[in-house]
Amino acid sequence: MSASVNQNYLKLNESYLFAEIARRIREWQSAHPELSSQLIRMGIGDVTRPLPKTVVDAMVKAAQEMGVAETFRGYGPEQGYDFLKTAIQSYYKKFGVELALDEIFISDGAKSDLGNILDLFDENNTVLVTDPVYPVYVDTNMMSGRKIIYAMSSEENGFLPLPAPEYRADIIYLCSPNNPTGAVYDREGLTKWVRFAQENNAILLFDAAYECFVTGDLPHSIYEIPGARDVAIEFCSFSKKAGFTGTRCGYTIVPDTLKRDGASLNKMWLRRQTTKFNGVSYITQRGAEAVFTESGEREIEENLQYYRDNAAIITETMDRLHIYYTGGKNSPYIWLKCPSDMDSWSFFDKLLNEAYVVGTPGAGFGKSGEKFFRLTAFSTHENTREAMARFEKLVQSMSL
Numbered sequence: 001m002s003a004s005v006n007q008n009y010l011k012l013n014e015s016y017l018f019a020e021i022a023r024r025i026r027e028w029q030s031a032h033p034e035l036s037s038q039l040i041r042m043g044i045g046d047v048t049r050p051l052p053k054t055v056v057d058a059m060v061k062a063a064q065e066m067g068v069a070e071t072f073r074g075y076g077p078e079q080g081y082d083f084l085k086t087a088i089q090s091y092y093k094k095f096g097v098e099l100a101l102d103e104i105f106i107s108d109g110a111k112s113d114l115g116n117i118l119d120l121f122d123e124n125n126t127v128l129v130t131d132p133v134y135p136v137y138v139d140t141n142m143m144s145g146r147k148i149i150y151a152m153s154s155e156e157n158g159f160l161p162l163p164a165p166e167y168r169a170d171i172i173y174l175c176s177p178n179n180p181t182g183a184v185y186d187r188e189g190l191t192k193w194v195r196f197a198q199e200n201n202a203i204l205l206f207d208a209a210y211e212c213f214v215t216g217d218l219p220h221s222i223y224e225i226p227g228a229r230d231v232a233i234e235f236c237s238f239s240k241k242a243g244f245t246g247t248r249c250g251y252t253i254v255p256d257t258l259k260r261d262g263a264s265l266n267k268m269w270l271r272r273q274t275t276k277f278n279g280v281s282y283i284t285q286r287g288a289e290a291v292f293t294e295s296g297e298r299e300i301e302e303n304l305q306y307y308r309d310n311a312a313i314i315t316e317t318m319d320r321l322h323i324y325y326t327g328g329k330n331s332p333y334i335w336l337k338c339p340s341d342m343d344s345w346s347f348f349d350k351l352l353n354e355a356y357v358v359g360t361p362g363a364g365f366g367k368s369g370e371k372f373f374r375l376t377a378f379s380t381h382e383n384t385r386e387a388m389a390r391f392e393k394l395v396q397s398m399s400l
């Protein structure tokens, strides 16, 4: 007898992208130590604004409660406290979406739930992802050996692929606003995906981690689309909305009405969570609840506006240079076409070597990203302005 490993792990690609970026930066720094202090990182996917004061105050108060016998709390409900679920329920009402409290599951972030949800599905299910893709969708399915098909995006479809007969799959991932492309589906686009899922009895896994950046009439939630309750699970996060990337809190919505093979996915997810998860800390959930208070919302809006202003500095530069891009309007990501038809790693090297600016090569997110590049709005105003001034100078010199 001997324990044998899950062979699927051995087939995973190395998580090459960010390791390779770090390697190239190190190499550049050791070749040019005198320039190191001028390096500007525009590739970061992490937020930089601190937690809002209202959130910190709520967590301090909750921590103090934990130190007093009368208000101490031990294990909480695995699926989250009602006070936070009620706050989320009210937030969804703003988009006209009615949720029952038992449809909302609090988690330690969207990434874990996006991976864990796959426990509910057969390993023979096929999976559709849009390419370029947030790598977690691909890797988590590879770990259980599922077949993955790719819906290619491009300039032609504005990086918003729509259903086609060859995209028939059992599980379909959509991310809107998208990471890495920043592209956002409108109601019409999402309606087509919901209909496609209905026709094929598929499940949509809708990643709304960036919904807080959406403005105007674009949908925040898949449940704004009629019929979505019967086909979709939604994942959301406090990471980008409220700076919780290190604090860790998110939520997943599994409608009561969602069934496959006669089984309720809501009941299955409840069973999964109560067995394998012991909930998010009381202190963190009180902090997340404060996100939805009047002062919390105001402070969060200031932070989001800070990132939006950075995104505007980037998109204005692209507009002046007549560079094609998606995102930046309802998203912290700007996905641009590399100048002079360069491939994304060559442009990465050029930008690093000649402008001392770091971004993320599109090829790291899939085949469709080959000649594209991702910049993020999570830096400071000062660095974003300086990086874009250097970017502009570099691109102008390329066209001389």
Ligand code: PLP
Residues within 6 Å of the ligand: 045, 108, 109, 110, 111, 112, 134, 175, 178, 179, 207, 209, 236, 237, 238, 239, 244, 245, 249, 250
């Ligand atoms: N989904 C997308 C598309 C993301 O880009 C990220 C984080 O960058 C996540 C989910 C993970 O969010 P969380 O911090 O809640 O785990």
